[in-house]
Amino acid sequence: TCYDNDTVTPFLSGSGGVSSISPLYDWSQINDIIHIIPRNKITVQRMIGKGAFGEVYYGLLADVARLQTPLPVAIKMLPSLCSEQSKSEFFVEAVLLSKLRHPNIVKFLGISIDENSLYLLLELMEGGDLKSFVRECRLNGDVPSKVSIYDLLNLCIDVAKGCEYLEQNRFIHRDIAARNCLLSEKGPNRVAKIADFGMTKNVFRTNYYRKNGKAMVPVKWMPPEAFHDGVFTTKTDVWGFGIILWEVFTLGRIPYPGKSNNEVMTFVAKGGRLDKPDQCSQETYSLMCNCWMNKPEDRPNFRNITEELIQIQKNSDLLKERITNEKISRDYNVAEI
Numbered sequence: 001t002c003y004d005n006d007t008v009t010p011f012l013s014g015s016g017g018v019s020s021i022s023p024l025y026d027w028s029q030i031n032d033i034i035h036i037i038p039r040n041k042i043t044v045q046r047m048i049g050k051g052a053f054g055e056v057y058y059g060l061l062a063d064v065a066r067l068q069t070p071l072p073v074a075i076k077m078l079p080s081l082c083s084e085q086s087k088s089e090f091f092v093e094a095v096l097l098s099k100l101r102h103p104n105i106v107k108f109l110g111i112s113i114d115e116n117s118l119y120l121l122l123e124l125m126e127g128g129d130l131k132s133f134v135r136e137c138r139l140n141g142d143v144p145s146k147v148s149i150y151d152l153l154n155l156c157i158d159v160a161k162g163c164e165y166l167e168q169n170r171f172i173h174r175d176i177a178a179r180n181c182l183l184s185e186k187g188p189n190r191v192a193k194i195a196d197f198g199m200t201k202n203v204f205r206t207n208y209y210r211k212n213g214k215a216m217v218p219v220k221w222m223p224p225e226a227f228h229d230g231v232f233t234t235k236t237d238v239w240g241f242g243i244i245l246w247e248v249f250t251l252g253r254i255p256y257p258g259k260s261n262n263e264v265m266t267f268v269a270k271g272g273r274l275d276k277p278d279q280c281s282q283e284t285y286s287l288m289c290n291c292w293m294n295k296p297e298d299r300p301n302f303r304n305i306t307e308e309l310i311q312i313q314k315n316s317d318l319l320k321e322r323i324t325n326e327k328i329s330r331d332y333n334v335a336e337i
């Protein structure tokens with residue numbers, strides 16, 4: 001996510017290195033941009049997950065507008081003894097998120113500051129992350145999966161709409177991947193949203209790769225011009241979205257199975273691409289491949305992608321059948337014939 005850093009630097013104490021949250025900030029300036037939430041309105045309940053940047057908790061926010069009961073929230077916590085870099089990323093994410101408003105972008109509720117820690121409050125997405133969800137949809141024996149191809153396309157359309165909004169507002173996410181998308185619920189009315197706009201989100205460290213000692217980068221979700229030349233544009237996100245399509249239709253496989261990040265860089269730079277997942281139609285696969293064109297300008301934009309996915313979904317109601325083994329074998333047999 002590219003953001004002009006000089007919007008953020010006023011919040012940071014001049015000194016580098018580790019420092020506690022200095023009371024010297026001009027917090028009134030922040031309030032204009034970001035909603036500051038009093039700490040006594042927040043109840044922290046249980047940990048959701050742990051990352052290198054800090055921890056994420058399930059919590060409750062009291063006295064929210066016209067709500068009678070407290071609002072469930074996700075709380076991203078930054079410990080007080082954190083680096084200047086982490087604090088900067090924290091504020092960049094907060095300032096950025098406070099500008100984004102879209103049904104397919106996770107809502108940012110505000111920040112809470114005290115001398116011990118920084119909290120970033122987000123809409124709680126009860127369905128958890130997209131990668132874990134599609135992995136839970138895998139077949140076990142002959143029990144039909146809880147999702148159909150139609151449902152999988154719906155998830156991809158939701159994410160594409162969120163990406164279209166980012167594209168229109170000239171935001172570059174730089175880490176579009178199924179692990180960074182969340183679901184409002186696991187049930188049939190689930191909505192997928194893009195979340196986690198932190199600069200470095202090594203919540204899943206294994207997917208990030210330290211390239212010649214620099215920042216950790218998610219190579220398997222990046223196009224050649226990004227991992228070779230560090231060039232990031234909206235077409236970087238288009239490539240990543242193509243990988244999400246592959247992740248969703250393989251029900252949560254890790255891209256380029258068995259290949260190291262270094263091998264992937266060589267393979268992709270030579271024109272190598274991911275194979276078509278069993279579950280997915282030829283037209284969905286060709287959409288993925290278009291997202292992986294070598295030249296960024298040859299890749300579609302998110303408006304095209306959203307329209308194309310909606311068309312694919314309309315083309316056949318057959319897709320509403322839940323995925324079962326005999327469906328896979330039937331598709332496969334047809335392919336053989």
Ligand SMILES: C[C@@H](Oc1cc(-c2cccc(S(C)(=O)=O)c2)cnc1N)c1cc(F)ccc1N1NC=CN1
Binds near residue numbers: 179203
């Ligand atoms: C920051 C965190 O945000 C959230 C996580 C979960 C959430 C994530 C997983 C499981 C559950 S749950 C269903 O057990 O409450 C809720 C729900 N809502 C959030 N707003 C997050 C955003 C992402 F885009 C990707 C992963 C995570 N994390 N961070 C730590 C774990 N996931």
